[in-house]
Amino acid sequence: MDFISILSIFVLACFVGYYVVWQVTPALHTPLMAVTNAISSVIIVGALIAAAAAGQEGAKWLGLLGVVLASINIFGGFAVTARMLAMYKKKERR
Amino acid sequence: MHHAATPPAWVMLAYLVAGVCFIMALRGLSSPQSSQSGNRFGMAGMTLAVVTTLIHYMPIADTENPFAMPDVGMIALILAAIAIGAVIGIVTARRIAMTAMPQLVAAFHSLVGLAAVLVAAAAYLNPEAFGIAGADGIINPVSRVEMGLGSAIGAITFSGSVIAFLKLNGNMSGKPIMLPMRHVINLGTLAAIVALTAYFTQDQSPWVFWTLTALAFLIGFLLIIPIGGADMPVVVSMLNSYSGWAAAAMGFTLQNSAMIITGALVGSSGAILSYIMCRAMNRSFISVIAGGFGGDAAASGEAGAAIDRPWKRGSAEDAAFLMSQAEQVIIVPGYGMAVAQAQHALREMGDLLKAEGVSVKYAIHPVAGRMPGHMNVLLAEANVPYDEVFELEDINSEFARTDVAFVIGANDVTNPAAKTDRSSPIYGMPVLDVEKAKTVLFIKRSMGGVGYAGVDNELFYRDNTMMLLADAKKMVEEIVKSLGSGGH
Numbered sequence: 001m002d003f004i005s006i007l008s009i010f011v012l013a014c015f016v017g018y019y020v021v022w023q024v025t026p027a028l029h030t031p032l033m034a035v036t037n038a039i040s041s042v043i044i045v046g047a048l049i050a051a052a053a054a055g056q057e058g059a060k061w062l063g064l065l066g067v068v069l070a071s072i073n074i075f076g077g078f079a080v081t082a083r084m085l086a087m088y089k090k091k092e093r094r
Numbered sequence: 095m096h097h098a099a100t101p102p103a104w105v106m107l108a109y110l111v112a113g114v115c116f117i118m119a120l121r122g123l124s125s126p127q128s129s130q131s132g133n134r135f136g137m138a139g140m141t142l143a144v145v146t147t148l149i150h151y152m153p154i155a156d157t158e159n160p161f162a163m164p165d166v167g168m169i170a171l172i173l174a175a176i177a178i179g180a181v182i183g184i185v186t187a188r189r190i191a192m193t194a195m196p197q198l199v200a201a202f203h204s205l206v207g208l209a210a211v212l213v214a215a216a217a218y219l220n221p222e223a224f225g226i227a228g229a230d231g232i233i234n235p236v237s238r239v240e241m242g243l244g245s246a247i248g249a250i251t252f253s254g255s256v257i258a259f260l261k262l263n264g265n266m267s268g269k270p271i272m273l274p275m276r277h278v279i280n281l282g283t284l285a286a287i288v289a290l291t292a293y294f295t296q297d298q299s300p301w302v303f304w305t306l307t308a309l310a311f312l313i314g315f316l317l318i319i320p321i322g323g324a325d326m327p328v329v330v331s332m333l334n335s336y337s338g339w340a341a342a343a344m345g346f347t348l349q350n351s352a353m354i355i356t357g358a359l360v361g362s363s364g365a366i367l368s369y370i371m372c373r374a375m376n377r378s379f380i381s382v383i384a385g386g387f388g389g390d391a392a393a394s395g396e397a398g399a400a401i402d403r404p405w406k407r408g409s410a411e412d413a414a415f416l417m418s419q420a421e422q423v424i425i426v427p428g429y430g431m432a433v434a435q436a437q438h439a440l441r442e443m444g445d446l447l448k449a450e451g452v453s454v455k456y457a458i459h460p461v462a463g464r465m466p467g468h469m470n471v472l473l474a475e476a477n478v479p480y481d482e483v484f485e486l487e488d489i490n491s492e493f494a495r496t497d498v499a500f501v502i503g504a505n506d507v508t509n510p511a512a513k514t515d516r517s518s519p520i521y522g523m524p525v526l527d528v529e530k531a532k533t534v535l536f537i538k539r540s541m542g543g544v545g546y547a548g549v550d551n552e553l554f555y556r557d558n559t560m561m562l563l564a565d566a567k568k569m570v571e572e573i574v575k576s577l578g579s580g581g582h
Contacts, residue, residue: 001100001106001349003236003346006345006346006349006351006354009351009354009355010342010345010346010354010357010358011358013113013354013355013357013358013359014358014361014362016117016355016358016359017120017358017359017360017361017362017363018362018366020117020120020121020359021120021359021362021363021366021367022366023121023124024120024123024124024363025123025124025125025126026370026458026460026466026467026470026485027126027458027467027470027474027480027483027485028123028126028129028467028470029367029370029465029466029467029470030195030199030465030466030467030468030470030471031123031129031467031471032120032123032363032367032466032467033199033330033331033334033363033364033367033465033466033467034195034198034199034202035119035120035123035132035133035136036120036334036337036338036359036360036363036364037199037202037203037206037334037337038136038140039116039119039136039139039140039356039359039360040206040337040338040340040341040356040357040360041140041205041206041209041341042112042116042139042140042143042341042352042353042356043206043209043210043213043340043341043344043353044143044144044147044209045109045143045144045147045348045350045352045353046213046216046217046224046344046347046348046350046353047209047212047213047216048144048147048148048151048172049147049151049223049224049348050212050213050216050217050220050223050224051153051168051171051172051175052148052151052152052153052168052172053151053153053220053222053223053224054153054154054223055220055222055223056216056219056220056223058216058219059215059216059217059219059220059223060168060216060220062212062213062215062216062219063212063213063216064171064172064175065175065212066209066212066213066216067172067175067176067179068175068176068178068179069179069205069206069208069209069212070179070205070206070209071175071176071177071178071179071180071183072179072182072183072186072202072205073179073183073202073205073206073209074140074179074180074183075179075180075182075183075184075187076182076183076184076186076187076198076202077183077187077202078133078136078137078140079183079184079187079188080186080187080190080195080198081133081136082130082133083187083188084192084195084471084474085126085129085130085133086130087471087474087475087477088126088129088474088480089474089477089479089480090126090479090480090481091479091481091482
């Protein structure tokens with residue numbers, strides 16, 4: 001992909017992010033932070049590529065450490081978000 | 095093994111679908127009903143991204159032979175790394191107390207930041223693996239900028255979040271730490287980072303990359319230490335934003351749409367939350383970042399004189415009686431409720447009042463607590479239905495029609511001086527109009543302390559205010575006891 005295509009994806013995604021995030025109800029701002037934490041750990045893709053690539057030993061180990069850190073975040077982030085969201089309940093109608 | 099710059103179409107499509115799943119994850123948070131399915135979209139997107147990467151970038155035992163078997167040892171090592179992370183992550187997520195959520199989020203941010211630095215460093219050491227270098231090992235200048243930015247933003251996110259974590263967790267004082275000449279030092283360090291990133295396009299020597307990264311670690315630390323505990327909602331949101339931009343920068347390096355989309359989403363999300371928090375404190379983002387707010391020295395002679403003013407003290411029985419006779423009670427929780435862990439007792443009090451036919455509502459100021467939405471999560475944890483919990487602009491007009499406003503652990507967000515006193519440091523900040531209620535019950539440990547802004551609260555001395563001096567949780571428990579005994 002050339003730089004301009006990538007930049008286009010980025011700019012459009014910023015706009016999507018802007019409109020989607022303003023729609024988030026303030027009551028869920030803490031889960032929003034927890035889930036954005038989890039998804040930003042998609043950086044694990046880079047760590048996996050570095051760990052799997054042949055050649056440079058140092059890069060492999062940095063990659064593996066990156067995989068551990070990003071995994072903590074992915075599993076921890078989604079789990080804690082799920083735990084919080086499960087607590088939000090509506091009033092029982094009588 | 096040399097990967098072409100562009101992976102096959104199915105890989106690109108998979109990353110795109112993952113990116114769309116992440117958009118759906120945030121979209122789900124527009125209401126509590128759709129939020130759980132949103133979270134599942136997020137998990138599905140992440141699984142797709144990870145599995146696609148594992149398959150496409152499978153480690154090969156013999157790189158010279160195109161028909162070689164996968165490197166089983168390396169695959170095992172990678173899966174073990176994921177498993178270790180999974181165990182640590184899930185155990186932490188299960189055990190963490192809801193009151194400690196701000197610290198946990200700060201800790202998670204630091205991990206994303208460090209992971210970004212590690213990926214940038216790995217890409218620097220082995221650029222061929224990422225398809226960003228020519229046969230001679232020269233990295234594309236554009237990739238160098240992206241890599242430099244990714245590493246720098248990641249490093250700032252890491253060290254900044256570590257300081258935020260230590261302050262939120264109480265390992266470090268929440269008071270701002272002011273270095274002499276800090277503005278000069280900070281701006282100088284930032285300028286050096288920008289200059290080195292530019293120079294990196296001309297010279298890819300190791301010293302440039304590592305100095306750049308080291309300076310970024312330093313600036314993250316310097317930026318956060320002068321910021322006081324009460325400004326943490328802004329800081330946590332800002333670091334949230336940075337962790338997104340770091341992921342986006344690495345997405346440019348890897349030409350990976352999932353990373354770019356996610357980075358843009360998270361970056362905007364954090365930026366919007368920072369904006370909402372700043373607006374709720376009527377402070378500019380620059381003044382928060384410049385730091386120093388919420389020191390001890392803020393309360394001057396004026397506040398000293400104010401302590402002699404008359405005020406009324408009430409007991410738990412008085413409070414129980416007043417509230418049980420009321421038609422409507424609005425509860426205003428703040429950080430003090432979180433510290434005292436009073437949310438469960440508070441919900442019990444609400445239940446007893448509702449049983450007596452009192453209408454009970456909760457009013458949340460955007461900056462109550464130490465992170466956006468902190469109070470909402472604590473009330474949800476205590477089983478308070480979310481449709482009894484209202485944001486400032488939705489409930490503020492109701493105080494005038496309310497018999498009792500019950501303030502627990504909040505202070506500055508109720509201070510009427512924000513509306514009337516131009517000389518007050520919090521002048522102009524949107525506040526909850528609790529003083530318009532017939533009676534204000536205000537729980538506070540003692541009359542001595544002031545709120546985070548270091549200003550005295552005019553509300554304490556009003557005729558319709560009754561101070562309940564005690565630990566928040568103990569006071570609420572006593573009120574519950576008094577309500578339960580039904581002696582009125």
